[in-house]
Amino acid sequence: MSLYEALFHYDALDHIYSDGECVQSMLIFEAALARAEARAGILTEPVARAIGAKCRVEHFDIAELKRMAASAGNAAIPIIKQLTELVAAEDKAAAGFVHWGATSQDAVDTGSVLQLRRALELVDQDLGRMSGELRTIVELYRETPIVARTWMQQAMPTTFGFMVAGWLDAILRQRQRLAELRPRVLVLQFGGAVGTLAAFSGRGLEVAKALTDELHLPLPEMAWHSHRDRMAEVAAFLGLCMGTLGKIARDISLLMQTEIAELSEPAGPGRGGSSTMPHKRNPVTCAVVLAAAVRVPGLVSTMLAAMVQEEERGLGGWQAEWETLPEIVCLTGGALHHLAKMLPGMEVNSERMLLNLELTRGLIFAEAVSAALLKTMGKADAHLLVEKACLKAVEEKKHLKEVLGADPGLQERFEPEEIDRLFETSSYLGNAQQFIERVLEAAAATGTERGEN
Amino acid sequence: MSLYEALFHYDALDHIYSDGECVQSMLIFEAALARAEARAGILTEPVARAIGAKCRVEHFDIAELKRMAASAGNAAIPIIKQLTELVAAEDKAAAGFVHWGATSQDAVDTGSVLQLRRALELVDQDLGRMSGELRTIVELYRETPIVARTWMQQAMPTTFGFMVAGWLDAILRQRQRLAELRPRVLVLQFGGAVGTLAAFSGRGLEVAKALTDELHLPLPEMAWHSHRDRMAEVAAFLGLCMGTLGKIARDISLLMQTEIAELSEPAGPGRGGSSTMPHKRNPVTCAVVLAAAVRVPGLVSTMLAAMVQEEERGLGGWQAEWETLPEIVCLTGGALHHLAKMLPGMEVNSERMLLNLELTRGLIFAEAVSAALLKTMGKADAHLLVEKACLKAVEEKKHLKEVLGADPGLQERFEPEEIDRLFETSSYLGNAQQFIERVLEAAAATGTERGEN
Amino acid sequence: MSLYEALFHYDALDHIYSDGECVQSMLIFEAALARAEARAGILTEPVARAIGAKCRVEHFDIAELKRMAASAGNAAIPIIKQLTELVAAEDKAAAGFVHWGATSQDAVDTGSVLQLRRALELVDQDLGRMSGELRTIVELYRETPIVARTWMQQAMPTTFGFMVAGWLDAILRQRQRLAELRPRVLVLQFGGAVGTLAAFSGRGLEVAKALTDELHLPLPEMAWHSHRDRMAEVAAFLGLCMGTLGKIARDISLLMQTEIAELSEPAGPGRGGSSTMPHKRNPVTCAVVLAAAVRVPGLVSTMLAAMVQEEERGLGGWQAEWETLPEIVCLTGGALHHLAKMLPGMEVNSERMLLNLELTRGLIFAEAVSAALLKTMGKADAHLLVEKACLKAVEEKKHLKEVLGADPGLQERFEPEEIDRLFETSSYLGNAQQFIERVLEAAAATGTERGEN
């Protein structure tokens, strides 16, 4: 783990993509292959056991694997070489059956799918956890007024719960996408040198089926050595997730600005503080999530560009995936994990939200007033009246309510308390609560637990 | 359509994304909104009719719309302004209800979804057509021998049908993805200024439901003004498609090289020929598809990067989508269309495929020979024998079969006709036919018609 | 110009990349080629004149060119065909010399370089104009206090002029880069079918030299049909520019937020206003610049990816450039133009800047206080004292100055007016003025005019 990876990744996911686990995943394939071939009568049970016994990463010299990988052109070739030597040391005949009938890419790709299976399980869990945290925030603040901002300008009132329901809604869709792609993507790669399983004299399909049993990975219609849409789909999905996470982090960081101060990441020792600037509460988690959101789109484009692979097994495109996909998984999974973990401690300053709603001295209620006036006058007249009042409020630095209250035209039509009510946030929230309800129902339907906030 | 767009796009899709259809799509939203509001009692039937009557692009001055859009910041504002004037010319009161309660983005996004719905229908049809064409090729050439190439080097024999089955298999997955995303993506955008439908005094949901009826677009859980995963998902899906199309075009262009000459794009007047180089048959369709495959990944990354939008409606991210998504749709849809249309005319030179199988003088059968030897000797011995024979064949420029036939060690173990059989392509195709069958069954299951090849 | 292009592009640049100018640029090449060949004695002056007379876009049917381009695979082939017909109608013999010895790509690339030459001249002018505007702002506000923000949190005082000097400094570097790349990039493309000018029987270099005279374009070492670093370098340079413009627009949009309100884009009819939200001043120019900044990086990656072109002339990569580079030029040039044009009208609210400096009640001066204390106590003690005071100020919602003033430890060491001075912005600006001076000198050195602000 490089110096900077420490900021972006997190342990459990990083472990899956460690060198050791990468090698081990290919060894799991090799051991399962031997067992499958034993079941199909290609080799004997003792041979399969002799091979399987050596398929543990502890027996391997990873530094040497790296050196050899550079000239061999992939990591499977040296792994198979070392494995063969290890087996041969105990059982020369068995050594001849190591990796029998498979191609390097079968080991690399299936190993990579096994890693993905574990990684996507973690991502799913964290999407669930995130949904739970967001659900709790929505429920706690569903009626808490906050100003909605469009084009980075105050627009009209909404509630903080409504805002967060939008975040939750997006996360729920991501989880739905993940559920759809897992069965399509998490499949066996097994085709031999050119996809036909030629070395098995016609019994390849039998071996393949035994192998799917061993690894609990479905058998695809055919090998996909140079058809990489499955890997690219995982990348694209994670790119979508990352976009949603980035959006949430952007919102939080905007609401954390000193001048807005509606939200705050949790404080803690060594966490986002600055000894020489004690007033600062740096949004450290947002920084990491936003940085990941800058990085992932380019990596996804690499995975898409890499799809143009040549003939039965490509030159360059496949190799381009090897570090790119793990990086996408670790960046997105890490951002998700860090954000989900930060949320329960996030401070919500609902008092400040109220104060900010007053910053424009009622101007954010102008549309509400116009709408109310329509009951008693034409749209054009209403619009004109409000526009004039707004201008006056700005010029005289008065509250719009005050200006309107002093307008003789309005005094005729509205009781003072009616005017007051127009400037209550709660009067101009439309169907916010129903929309929140719809999202909460969708969350409940996906079995999202409530968060611990 | 710019000078160069002509190469990439195709008419039907281009039409959907013409300026006129873009404006018309927003007008369809405006007319439907008025009708929905009439159904909800917000305005009267005659008002809805007065508005609807003007919602036809022929009444609009598109050049003026463009000029105004530049300072307004989006295209909906000037459209609504022109619409209001058109309605006002006939019915002043009705004009006050144009776009009532909606925000510009409701019109822009729903208009864009309506365009997408039509475009994705075309993409689906062309994926179907493509599957059909590929299916026909698979069936015609399922047993036609061709050499499989890995790392851009001849590897071992396969069949042309098997190769194309890989293409078909990938296209089928793309169509499955499309089916999954359509219901999630093709939904209404309707939230008013900040997503709460505040202007409707609580009756917004009722209007929204009427609007979904009018437009036959489902109602999402809530508005998605600044949650752009739906649009980005379409982009990502098309990026995956483009990768598959690029892979197919790469394969065709490689097999079309003068020195390989196994495939050829159809000839025709003004099509890929060169008057000064009469021997050339330029792969014009491949060029377009490959160029699109270079362009789309970067555009997809733009859509992903654009997802990080601020608060209730973003600044910059949303605007970045406007030209990017249509470009992705037109490039991918165009590439798909052009490739599907070229396939029935593609010339397959199976004679040349046979000749190329002989280029290495039997060396591509070395693995087959080793495998066969295993029946009568150990793996190491078999490997050594074949390796020596290969070296000798290369040095003496003899056919491997000849060298092996002259090897006394082999003469003991094999009848000459057995050796001959080892060098027949059909003896070393493994489970190619079963894999082809699996793909054809999957194609049949999705209702893919047979192509017209 | 599509509906949305209107927002991003601007007229002069858009004109250069119109279909007409694209065709005309290739015709300029064809006419100059004929003249150059006449000078080299390949053809006669009258033939050159007969060809030149028809090299005007008005004679061409652009719609037909597009149709033909789609099947020919590029735009030059149909242009040459139409040109030949036009010439033949008047002078059959001359028609045989149209495009003599050149390849399509010579026309397309040189035409594209001619367009670029004009476009980069506009970009250079706008970089100059932008520098001028920024220089004026720096000079006007070089001592105007504003709070510097890091991690989107208030940090310490700076001046608005210092902030803008950073913008100017970056723009100056961009202009320097442009000056460096122009001579390398703006060169002739002329090599014939495979770069050797074979058709000229050895007199190609003579023709090439005459052609460089005609077009005032230098002759490169050799043709660069499949070496695209020149085009990609333009793209990369514009990508760097776009990053700087995006950074400036991000800053402006952040300082325009309702809660900060230190800057404001100019108001105007139909410009960023909202009839129903009269308080809003939407940052329309920033939106366009930020959107372009989201779009350009992906397009640059396309240009880089497209560089991997095959052999003497590539398949797909070259074609991928055709729309991508113009798009990058128009987006970046447009953003630059719009931003430079907006700057003179940008409102600077220095009063609000002062108010915002007070928002933390003195906490942003904590580092200044610590630094001052160091004269009379150790760093650790100083730090502790300030940290305690800060905490107290936050808890008791008092100004830090007040808390410190009441601290007996400090009263001994500092006169009250000394404490006051610590909280004056001007006391803690370090070398801001000298750095500003350095940037202004660099600006003067590049001949930047003062803006009209």
Added chain:
Amino acid sequence: MSLYEALFHYDALDHIYSDGECVQSMLIFEAALARAEARAGILTEPVARAIGAKCRVEHFDIAELKRMAASAGNAAIPIIKQLTELVAAEDKAAAGFVHWGATSQDAVDTGSVLQLRRALELVDQDLGRMSGELRTIVELYRETPIVARTWMQQAMPTTFGFMVAGWLDAILRQRQRLAELRPRVLVLQFGGAVGTLAAFSGRGLEVAKALTDELHLPLPEMAWHSHRDRMAEVAAFLGLCMGTLGKIARDISLLMQTEIAELSEPAGPGRGGSSTMPHKRNPVTCAVVLAAAVRVPGLVSTMLAAMVQEEERGLGGWQAEWETLPEIVCLTGGALHHLAKMLPGMEVNSERMLLNLELTRGLIFAEAVSAALLKTMGKADAHLLVEKACLKAVEEKKHLKEVLGADPGLQERFEPEEIDRLFETSSYLGNAQQFIERVLEAAAATGTERGEN
């Protein structure tokens, strides 16, 4: 170094970007800062020595640094913390002056510039080495005939030296770019918390100047904390390099195809061979270079997108650079190194080049024939005659020369040996030799050594 990095990177460059060197580079900044401050009288010589003595990475606990970096938000904060503790253990007072007046970003960015300086030196050396190797190949094969291919189809004759001169020409431009950007990019970062060097009470510039002396890094006009064009320019330059390298690797891999076999990567134990497919010589170096060429464009787009940083120090954009730029350097530098190292061993099969020139039975000389005929007949007639002859040659599978020789129309005009000469490659190479000469002169002008081929 991860399992797969081993394939892409190379030792010397990888070492520069190891965790240890990353930390050490920041420590070099901290030590130099202390010395510079001593020179400016901010602190004493003994203090500077006490600090400098601990600025060695061996004293640091890197695992702990990583852990702390994750919550601190960058790597400099924990480094400074450990450094302070190390100094304090020996000299409490000196510890108070560690990192005095600087901000974390000053250390991170200057450290990163120091790493870049070393890395770009290596890149420059390898560009020089590459130029040398290419120059040797150009000189060796400047007259060796090979067929030029356009659109991946045989076009016309050229020489292998001419082809490689194109590669060399592009590499020379890359080196020129590198020379231009180094002085602009390799500069000090030093501004303190917000760029003003406020903590130095006006003596910051003096310290800054002393620091530039210490580090031999020029002083920029002002700090560039949130103006990242320098870092992005390095990325863009490397992206351009990578494009050229990818183009060269694509060419080599195409010419290595079994059916073309004009070039071959060197063989060697464990290098690109396949035990079961003994005829294969996999282009391992090309695979790595092509994979890097797929990966780098997306990473460059990340660097460009990251430029949009907020205010005085950004949130997310800066952090996005940390792993991205080193990755770009290592991938591009690695590809360059591997390719330069492979070139001297690359096998050139000029015999095969000749054979391939004959594959079309003379059709690639059709343009040459047309050109020759023009001396004695009109262009239209010449064209018609050749076209008919070509068609006949294709239909009857005869050599074009034979068909033409039998044409009575030609027999009148040409002596048989004239016809023969038309089909000699050397007769149709135009100005190839002069263009080669121009490139070699440019190479000599940049002081490129001859390679060791």
